[in-house]
Amino acid sequence: MKARGPRLSFLMRNPGLFMILLAAVLIASAFAAIMIGSLGPIGPGDPERISFGDAFDAIIGHDDDLPEYYASVFWDVRIPRILLAGLVGAALACAGTAMQAVFRNPMADPFIVGVSSGAAVGAASAGLIGLTVAVGAFTAPVLAFAFALVTVLVVYRMGSVGGRIHVDTLLLSGVAVASFLGAVVSFLIYFAREDYHQLIPWLLGSMAVARWSYVWILILPVAIGCFVVFMYGRELNALLLGEETAHNLGANPESLKRVMLTVAALLAAGAVAFTGIIGFVGLIVPHMMRMVVGANHRVLVPAATLFGASFLIWADAISRTIIPAQELPVGIITALCGGPFFLYLLHRSKAGRVVG
């Protein structure tokens, strides 16, 4: 890594402090996001703007004079939505970090082994047969999750020869399967016709579907998954030096790759199952953090996880307020904000060495 400003190198030398800072940013972001919305002290003020005091009273149930729906908006709609955004952002950023290390490829993201394209087929078929609502709020997530895992298994089979995983082959089979499934999704959308725009928010990622049950389902798997990736930080560091070196350093590259691919795929599949394919978070958040804290995965994994959560909470806050009253798929915001910011960072870190 090139020498950089005194502040950044200070953070690099004090990773513990940086983690505390990121955690504080995450908590502050979550609380700020609660105040942002069509009903709230910050936002478009449509249909009405309420004061910080009223918002606070509505949240803690302090004031009985406030309309009943104030509490509904905060507790039933906005707070689960913010928590879901945080969980999905953390899962995607953590999975992306793991995938980039396993593939030793800066272009790797959580979806590289076919998670998103598989999930899209699942969600599109749920929409096509009109099951989404008839059977319940869990039809599309369950189908998306199942299809994502089946796809990952197929890609994984294609990418392993004689029980060993060849990352190059895995990468290529991931790309091939993804384009094949992309065609299947296009086919399904074409026949969904009138129904297709219902699928668009899912294909671009949206938190509009958030509900408490989704949060409860995701919270433990995401926490465990991110913790597992964190515990393998040292091994991931060794893997970056090459599989032979990793082996010589005492790591078992085969089992490491297997565990990391499984955990990352599960994290990514769990995230997209509920909210759809949110791009860029899993690709750029690891890169952003790597530019700040370096490539030590003991630090990078928790940094990316925490920052991914904050990043998606803010992206979602923008997506639900930038056009008053209307939903804008959050994937559009992550791409619009994330892309240029990432290019800026890339330009600043001129060396362009974003991996290793």
Place this chain on the structure above:
Amino acid sequence: MNSDGKNSLMVWLSVAVVVSSVMAFAGGYMVGAMASSNDAGVLLVDDYGRTIKLSATPERIVSVAPTPTEILFAVGAGDLVVGVDDYSDYPAETANLTKVGSYTLNTEVIVGLQPDLIISSDLVPLSQLELLEDQGIPFVILATRTLDDVMKDIRLVGILTGHVDDAVALAEDLEERVDAITAKTLAEGVVMPRVYVEYYPYWTYGPGSFGDDLIALAGGINIAGNTSSEYPMVTSEFVIAQDPEVIVYTFGYMTSTTADEIASRPGWDTITAVSTDRIYSVDDNLVSRYGPRIVDGLEQLAEMLHPELFE
């Protein structure tokens, strides 16, 4: 175009204008449809401002959208229709007609039907229609946005197919029914409820859309009437905060929402329409197809919004 053609066109146009004004076409539209017909043929300006000149009354018509199909049959010109798009399923006679695709048209099938006219809505890509025009098959576009447009389109199709009397009678009958509704719903002193209509979960009708027009005529206030697009996807918290007194969802092809699903959405239990059990459904085809049946949709909507006026 040579000057000779231009002159005769001007004559045609003047005739068209006179005829149309005599027939009391929906006034106030700068770019509206105008038409005239006689033994020598038909001349008209469609909703895109395109001038279409036919040498004779069409005998073989292909309709590539459900709305023109329903209008053609309603004015008694159903026997002229030789092909329809995949979504045209009303009236029942359409089941026996050749299907010609939908948004993507099957050009070969259409050419094979040897039609002398294609009638389309503005949802079909223009490039495909122009391709067929190059094959010598003219097309007319109906771009319907309001209930007045529907009446205008019915008369236009009547003139186009030589069923003027039927069309005028139908349009007048429909206008009477609309007037009968609005006489009640828009009367002085009627309290207008706040209404949320969704055609897919969270997708609703914004300003300038047909649904917005229908809600207003049915005597309701569209909660999404001030949003920034014609067909917005609204946030859940917006609907909760607007607190609609009536919720209407559409049912039909591939829309599977239920009243229970709507009532069970997080936080929606505080909405007045949910707590007072005023969640209604309407057949999607009655509010999304801008043909004669739209008045059925309006009648149903008005009764949902104002049960006290229609006892």
